[in-house]
Amino acid sequence: MNDQPFLVPLESARFEEEIKKSVFITHLAHTPSVEVAKKFIEQIKQEHSSARHNCWGFVAGRPEDSMKWGFSDDGEPSGTAGKPILAQLSGSGVGELTAVVTRYSGGIKLGTGGLVKAYGGGVQQALKLLQTIEKKITTNLRLELDYGFMPIAQSIMTQYDAQEVQANYGVQVELVVEIELRQVEAFTQTVINKSGAKALVSKIKDN
Template identity: 70%
Template structure:
């Protein structure tokens, strides 16, 4: 598993341009999974149901994970729309992103080279407007501890930027926490050392 963080889009972006009387509308959105990518594509298709073509490409995970890529020419000549869209997305270094380029045809043929340039170029322009945030790869841990250890554990959580997701206070305390996966082993070892191995630590099975 790749533990390095990667960039994802913070907001949706729309870029429009007219080329030889055809209107091209490029929409980019954050889509963390293939299901959300397909849902966004369907949403745009409904929004622009009158358009002749809604061509698309997606990178539904890490930017370098080609198993989670997809594209479609949606009726344009093969290789003129979906591939240029995907090429721009996969080359951007940004993950979890889908682009849909809607074309309202103006009756003037663009030719295969013109189409490649129009679809790829629209995504390229939209990518220039994308604001990104860093997505850290995290893991969840379940901690069980005595009440007397809570102040120490809380201070270690602050030190390692651990987020508390849930807590149950019964005869002991059960905490569900989330941490950057690159810090998890050091955090667990520090817990063991500082508490004399008095904290039970289990991975959370998601």
């Protein structure tokens, strides 16, 4: 599993332009899974059901994870819409992102080159408007420790930006903390060293 953070959209973006009497509307949205991406595509298709084409592409995971890519020309000549849309998305370095480009045709043919330029260019312009945020890859750890070690444990948690998710106070303190995946090893080692190996750190299996 890749533990490096990556960029995701902070909010949706929209770009509209007219090319030879055809109106192209590019919609961008944060879609953290393929299922969410498909729902967003359906939503835009319903909103613009009178449009001739709603072409789309998505990168529904990490930017480089091609297993979660998809695209469609939605009736446009093969290779003129979906691929240029996906090329812009996959080259943007932003993950969990879907683009739907709605075309209201104006009756003038653009030709294959014109279509590629219109669909790819619309996404390129929309990406310039897109605000992004860094998504950190986190995991949960269980800590079992003596009460006397709590102040040091809290100091270590602050050092590694680990957040307390749950706390149980019994014979010992049991904490569940959320921490960035790439910090797990260093955090665990620090806890063991500072507690003289008395504090236990274990991974919680993901569902």
